[in-house]
Amino acid sequence: xxxxxxxxxxxxxxxxxxxxxxxxxxxxxxxxxxxxxxxxxxxxxxxxxxxxxxxxxxxxxxxxxxxxxxxxxxxxxxxxxxxxxxxxxxxxxxxxxxxxxxxxxxxxxxxxxxxxxxxxxxxxxxxxxxxxxxxxxxxxxxxxxxxxxxxxxxxxxxxxxxxxxxxxxxxxxxxxxxxxxxxxxxxxxxxxxxxxxxxxxxxxxxxxxxxxxxxxxxxxxxxxxxxxxxxxxxxxxxxxxxxxxxxxxxxxxxxxxxxxxxxxxxxxxxxxxxxxxxxxxxxxxxxxxxxxxxxxxxxxxxxxxxxxxxxxxxxxx
Amino acid sequence: xxxxxxxxxxxxxxxxxxxxxxxxxxxxxxxxxxxxxxxxxxxxxxxxxxxxxxxxxxxxxxxxxxxxxxxxxxxxxxxxxxxxxxxxxxxxxxxxxxxxxxxxxxxxxxxxxxxxxxxxxxxxxxxxxxxxxxxxxxxxxxxxxxxxxxxxxxxxxxxxxxxxxxxxxxxxxxxxxxxxxxxxxxxxxxxxxxxxxxxxxxxxxxxxxxxxxxxxxxxxxxxxxxxxxxxxxxxxxxxxxxxxxxxxxxxxxxxxxxxxxxxxxxxxxxxxxxxxxxxxxxxxxxxxxxxxxxxxxxxxxxxxxxxxxxxxxxxxxxxxxxxxxxxxxxxxxxxxxxxxxxxxxxxxxxxxxxxxxxxxxxxxxxxxxxxxxxxxxxxxxxxxxxxxxxxxxxxxxx
Numbered sequence: 001x002x003x004x005x006x007x008x009x010x011x012x013x014x015x016x017x018x019x020x021x022x023x024x025x026x027x028x029x030x031x032x033x034x035x036x037x038x039x040x041x042x043x044x045x046x047x048x049x050x051x052x053x054x055x056x057x058x059x060x061x062x063x064x065x066x067x068x069x070x071x072x073x074x075x076x077x078x079x080x081x082x083x084x085x086x087x088x089x090x091x092x093x094x095x096x097x098x099x100x101x102x103x104x105x106x107x108x109x110x111x112x113x114x115x116x117x118x119x120x121x122x123x124x125x126x127x128x129x130x131x132x133x134x135x136x137x138x139x140x141x142x143x144x145x146x147x148x149x150x151x152x153x154x155x156x157x158x159x160x161x162x163x164x165x166x167x168x169x170x171x172x173x174x175x176x177x178x179x180x181x182x183x184x185x186x187x188x189x190x191x192x193x194x195x196x197x198x199x200x201x202x203x204x205x206x207x208x209x210x211x212x213x214x215x216x217x218x219x220x221x222x223x224x225x226x227x228x229x230x231x232x233x234x235x236x237x238x239x240x241x242x243x244x245x246x247x248x249x250x251x252x253x254x255x256x257x258x259x260x261x262x263x264x265x266x267x268x269x270x271x272x273x274x275x276x277x278x279x280x281x282x283x284x285x286x287x288x289x290x291x292x293x294x295x296x297x298x299x300x301x302x303x304x305x306x307x308x309x310x311x312x313x314x315x316x317x
Numbered sequence: 318x319x320x321x322x323x324x325x326x327x328x329x330x331x332x333x334x335x336x337x338x339x340x341x342x343x344x345x346x347x348x349x350x351x352x353x354x355x356x357x358x359x360x361x362x363x364x365x366x367x368x369x370x371x372x373x374x375x376x377x378x379x380x381x382x383x384x385x386x387x388x389x390x391x392x393x394x395x396x397x398x399x400x401x402x403x404x405x406x407x408x409x410x411x412x413x414x415x416x417x418x419x420x421x422x423x424x425x426x427x428x429x430x431x432x433x434x435x436x437x438x439x440x441x442x443x444x445x446x447x448x449x450x451x452x453x454x455x456x457x458x459x460x461x462x463x464x465x466x467x468x469x470x471x472x473x474x475x476x477x478x479x480x481x482x483x484x485x486x487x488x489x490x491x492x493x494x495x496x497x498x499x500x501x502x503x504x505x506x507x508x509x510x511x512x513x514x515x516x517x518x519x520x521x522x523x524x525x526x527x528x529x530x531x532x533x534x535x536x537x538x539x540x541x542x543x544x545x546x547x548x549x550x551x552x553x554x555x556x557x558x559x560x561x562x563x564x565x566x567x568x569x570x571x572x573x574x575x576x577x578x579x580x581x582x583x584x585x586x587x588x589x590x591x592x593x594x595x596x597x598x599x600x601x602x603x604x605x606x607x608x609x610x611x612x613x614x615x616x617x618x619x620x621x622x623x624x625x626x627x628x629x630x631x632x633x634x635x636x637x638x639x640x641x642x643x644x645x646x647x648x649x650x651x652x653x654x655x656x657x658x659x660x661x662x663x664x665x666x667x668x669x670x671x672x673x674x675x676x677x678x679x680x681x682x683x684x685x686x687x688x689x690x691x692x693x694x695x696x697x698x699x700x701x702x703x704x705x706x707x708x709x710x711x712x713x714x715x
Contacts, residue, residue: 004508021418028417085417107418139355141383148360161354162414185363185376196380198388204337207392210385212377237415 019083021107023241028104028162029056029084033075035091036065041098041121042090048124048217049088052138052195053163058082068101069225072110080108086163096224103227104159106237112155115224119190124216129197131215138164139198143185152226156191160184191221340389342382350390353410357383425511428503467493601625 007013032050034043050059066074068089075087085108089101096117103113124131140161147157185192197215200208229237251263276282349358359379368375394405426434433440446455449464457463473485605627609615637646656663 004505021421023421025417104415105417106415111415137355139357139384139387141357141359141380141387143359143361143363143379143383145360145362147358157358158412158414161356161412165354165414185379192376194376194380196377196384198384200388202337203340204333205340207340207389209338209340210381210388212381212384214377234415236419238413239416239420240413241420 023243027056027165028086029058029082030086030088030163031078031082031084032057032059033066033078033087033089034060034063035089035099036063037092038063038090039092039098041118042092042100044123045098045100045118045121045217045219046088046090051124052217058084068103068113069115069227072113072227075103076105076108076110079105099224100221102159102163104162106229106233110227111229111234111237112159113227114152114156114159115226116191116221117224119220119222121220122216122218127214127216129213129215138195140164140184146189147184152223152228155226155228156223157184189222191223192218193221194218340385342385342389344382344386348383348386349411350387351411352387352390352394353408354412354414355387355391355407356410356412357387359383427507428510597625598628601627605630 003016007016030050030053032046034046038046046059050057060078064074066089068075075089079085079087085105087101087103087105091099091101093099096115098118098121100116100118101113102116104111142157142160146153148154185194195215195217196212199211199213201211203209228234251265253261253263255261344359344361346361349360350356351358363379364375391405391407394407396403396405398404432438443458445458447458447464448454449456459465462469467486467490470486470489473489475481475483475485479485608618611618
């Protein structure tokens with residue numbers, strides 16, 4: 001995109017550059033917004049999901065009188081302001097008690113939005129185990145048929161993946177990283193969200209035995225209203241840029257000493273015309289030349305001669 | 318002896334094995350493990366009886382089994398050390414997640430860049446500092462304290478032919494300003510060039526426009542492709558932000574609708590529902606409606622080239638204030654009275670002049686045509702060789 005108004009200084013230029021769409025994207029940031037009325041449960045849930053998402057999250061301190069399912073323009077505005085594409089909105093009222101509205105945006109426009117009611121909630125503090133460290137990478141487990149069969153639950157699954165997705169800090173991660181493991185499990189039409197810490201135990205083999213320790217938060221969620229993007233828009237949001245995939249390097253390898261080796265394929269060399277070392281002794285004398293001229297002009301004979309010469313040239317080794 | 322050692326080894330191994338719990342997990346349906354996303358999707362049906370009998374234990378054991386499966390896969394990946402940290406090389410994720418922003422488009426080259434590419438001019442790095450021969454110092458190439466800094470000049474030479482009273486300082490400053498302005502203009506021109514193909518921007522609620530699909534907002538790939546002939550833009554939720562390139566013609570619109578399989582013949586007040594036979598008027602109406610569907614009732618929408626004027630546009634009637642502006646009312650009444658009292662037809666000068674000119678042209682044309690008929694006839698009627706011969710006088714002398 002062309003900027004018509006030029007940024008006044010380097011800092012603002014850097015900010016705008018970072019905000020522009022990139023081929024390989026950064027980790028999505030999430031906004032945590034409280035509605036005009038919230039319950040204690042909702043507040044705690046917001047806070048704890050915020051902690052789970054922390055380096056890439058913004059917690060709004062003021063209340064916002066928004067009704068996402070009636071008008072989501074202010075969410076889009078917030079998304080643009082904060083350069084964040086995920087949001088969690090908490091509210092509480094008589095009709096929909098302990099309400100969480102989660103969603104993601106594409107290009108600052110709403111993609112999917114799910115309204116989830118909190119049925120039961122257990123805070124992190126109620127578990128006496130050690131807490132997870134900030135920025136630990138979560139692995140996700142989805143269990144239950146509904147996540148694969150139902151359209152809206154499927155979308156919810158993809159949304160939750162994009163929400164808790166570990167940051168894309170290259171393709172390499174140490175295997176001893178994963179501390180948290182939010183489990184999303186669907187049963188009785190409820191989505192059960194739990195989080196555990198992984199403990200790696202000896203198993204007698206190279207691969208460790210995994211044990212889990214619950215650290216919270218844990219909640220039972222019920223799907224209420226949904227707003228799903230059209231399939232077409234959703235499809236476009238999934239587009240992978242061509243340049244994001246690295247080009248295959250052919251015939252180039254790097255060995256243990258980090259020297260690059262290349263393999264070159266060549267045409268078959270014509271050894272008949274190989275230039276050997278030039279020496280006076282090997283030069284043709286006048287007589288020889290004369291002889292050559294005297295040779296029969298018959299093409300067949302000449303070609304035979306050449307063939308014989310080639311053989312000699314190849315042989316000496 | 319050898320047999321006994323073997324037994325001993327096996328005993329030890331088994332006793333070790335008994336110490337540890339196993340890492341194998343069995344499932345009826347194989348679990349999808351996506352190492353790239355660190356994700357496990359377990360499709361096995363949940364045993365509801367077990368789940369209800371002991372909820373927490375059931376869930377934690379389910380989670381453990383699935384994470385074990387994930388970790389088994391991860392430990393199979395190639396591992397190497399980076400700065401004394403064991404690192405696994407994790408493959409690309411299998412499940413695709415929606416992007417945050419659309420894929421960046423290639424920027425259109427500026428005019429200079431285009432030229433440079435054509436000529437093969439390479440961009441080269443210029444040093445920030447340059448050596449000033451006069452002061453024997455390194456100074457910035459441009460800007461504050463640079464060699465050409467305008468503030469540096471305390472004395473300027475008046476050129477021979479210049480007006481001695483002209484302020485040379487102001488002149489230099491003005492020239493500089495002009496150069497800056499020219500550069501800015503060129504920058505804007507480059508932006509305009511890049512934007513040119515994009516047309517006028519419309520925000521169209523697609524429940525309002527002809528693009529509504531009776532299935533409830535699901536477009537087939539095909540339809541979208543056809544639509545892209547006319548629009549640049551994206552669909553967001555219930556809104557389509559479109560940049561209309563040109564107004565589609567009747568047949569093209571028909572084509573668009575035909576490519577949508579399910580048709581609905583109901584005509585709603587708030588737009589156009591696709592059907593095989595769509596009149597131009599209907600499309601126009603929908604178009605104008607869409608144009609008005611902005612926050613500012615379409616007041617700031619730009620006009621398209623060859624836009625058709627809206628039929629039966631309900632213009633808002635404006636009334637004069639009921640009191641306070643007597644002068645205006647008096648003037649208006651006076652004008653009418655004058656017009657009646659004069660009893661002459663009103664003379665529109667512009668119209669009259671135009672008419673006069675047109676009449677003159679007609680007369681001229683008539684004369685011309687008459688002259689042609691009388692004359693030798695048009696040159697084109699003659700064969701080529703004759704025409705050539707007549708052109709040059711010399712040849713006719715020969």
